[in-house]
Structures are given as C-alpha cells and as structure tokens.
Amino acid sequence: xxxxxxxxxxxxxxxxxxxxxxxxxxxxxxxxxxxxxxxxxxxxxxxxxxxxxxxxxxxxxxxxxxxxxxxxxxxxxxxxxxxxxxxxxxxxxxxxxxxxxxxxxxxxxxxxxxxx
Amino acid sequence: xxxxxxxxxxxxxxxxxxxxxxxxxxxxxxxxxxxxxxxxxxxxxxxxxxxxxxxxxxxxxxxxxxxxxxxxxxxxxxxxxxxxxxxxxxxxxxxxxxxxxxxxxxxxxxxx
Numbered sequence: 001x002x003x004x005x006x007x008x009x010x011x012x013x014x015x016x017x018x019x020x021x022x023x024x025x026x027x028x029x030x031x032x033x034x035x036x037x038x039x040x041x042x043x044x045x046x047x048x049x050x051x052x053x054x055x056x057x058x059x060x061x062x063x064x065x066x067x068x069x070x071x072x073x074x075x076x077x078x079x080x081x082x083x084x085x086x087x088x089x090x091x092x093x094x095x096x097x098x099x100x101x102x103x104x105x106x107x108x109x110x111x112x113x114x115x116x
Numbered sequence: 117x118x119x120x121x122x123x124x125x126x127x128x129x130x131x132x133x134x135x136x137x138x139x140x141x142x143x144x145x146x147x148x149x150x151x152x153x154x155x156x157x158x159x160x161x162x163x164x165x166x167x168x169x170x171x172x173x174x175x176x177x178x179x180x181x182x183x184x185x186x187x188x189x190x191x192x193x194x195x196x197x198x199x200x201x202x203x204x205x206x207x208x209x210x211x212x213x214x215x216x217x218x219x220x221x222x223x224x225x226x227x228x
Contacts, residue, residue, distance in 0.1 A: 009156070043206060043219035044159070092157055100148065102166050103174055104217070106159040 006107035023091030120220035139207030148190040
C-alpha cells in the first residue's frame with residue numbers, strides 16, 4: 001500500500017525568505033507525485049506534478065519540487081516566498097500502474113504561514 | 117465555465133438519517149473521486165471511479181456508498197450517518213489518472 005508523510009505540520013517563515021516543505025512517500029511500485037495547494041476556504045488546486053523524465057519540476061509561481069527515488073522524497077521549495085503563498089500544502093502519491101491504479105493518497109498537509 | 121459542483125454545501129443532520137451529497141462535472145472527465153478532509157489527517161480518499169459503472173474503494177470507504185451511472189455524476193451516499201462522519205467532503209474529477217484533479221467547493225457535513 002502507498003503512503004505519504006509530510007514531516008512538518010506547520011512552517012512559519014518571513015516574507016522573501018526561502019522555504020522547504022518536506023514530503024516522503026512509500027510504495028512498492030513506481031509512482032506519480034503531486035503537490036496541491038489549498039487557500040483558506042477553498043478547494044484544492046494542483047501546484048505541480050512529477051510523472052516521468054526530469055526529476056525537477058516547476059510551477060508557474062516559482063515553486064519547484066525534486067523527485068528523489070533513492071530517498072523516496074518529493075520536497076517542495078521556493079527561494080523567496082510572498083504573503084500570498086500562505087496556504088495549506090498537500091503532497092500526494094498514486095501508483096503508476098498495477099493494482100490500486102487510480103487510488104490517490106494525500107499527506108497530512110503542511111500549513112505555510114508567511115509573515116511580513 | 118468548466119467546474120465541479122457539489123450540493124448541498126452545508127448540511128446538518130442526525131444520526132441514522134440517510135443522505136446523499138451530489139457531485140457533477142461538466143468537463144466530460146472519465147475519473148471522479150470523493151475525499152474527506154479532517155484536521156491533522158489531510159485528505160483521505162473514500163471512493164473513486166475510473167469510468168462509468170466502475171468504482172473502487174479508497175482508503176476510508178466504510179459507511180459510504182457511491183454509484184456512477186453516468187459520466188457527469190458521482191453521488192456520495194451515507195445510508196446511516198454517524199457523528200464520526202462529520203467532516204468536510206470534496207468531490208474531484210480528472211480526464212484520467214494521473215492528470216490534474218479538479219476539486220469541487222466542498223460540502224461541510226455535521227452529524228449530531
């Protein structure tokens with residue numbers, strides 16, 4: 001069975017500082033990985049995804065994540081955060097085939113709070 | 117406008133009274149799914165459907181039923197709700213895994 005662990009439940013940071021939100025996963029098969037963002041009182045939106053190819057993936061608003069197969073990690077980073085990045089971030093994994101294909105497992109979420 | 121709609125958005129009910137939360141998408145998506153969100157637990161998948169008449173259990177299916185009789189609709193049924201099903205529920209759809217999932221606005225359910 002697949003699983004996801006987000007290592008920090010809350011991350012406070014000052015504006016323009018760098019940030020890293022950590023995500024580790026477990027699966028017996030190849031996986032696809034996602035980061036979703038949830039702004040207050042809204043549904044979730046896809047931030048970025050890793051399916052195959054380059055292990056470094058980027059979003060349009062400056063976030064990036066690196067797939068590390070040996071460490072089974074998919075950490076999210078941004079070199080300089082803005083107040084508007086304040087939100088809850090979810091890492092998610094799905095198997096890239098086999099049984100349970102289509103089943104999506106989310107982590108517990110990390111609340112990023114950016115202070116002025 | 118491409119969207120996933122859920123109804124109702126808010127519901128307060130009593131233990132044991134059957135209820136249905138509707139979910140509809142207008143994007144002709146093959147894949148649909150239901151999640152519940154609880155503080156500290158993130159989102160947990162209840163059921164998903166790869167296509168019409170095909171449904172599978174997620175991580176927390178107990179106490180829930182679903183059906184997928186047509187592509188656009190994927191209702192969530194609670195035959196006998198209990199207080200531990202008090203939660204925020206999200207429906208989502210996708211052209212097919214592993215593509216981006218589009219989430220509905222959520223349904224906040226309280227079972228007393």
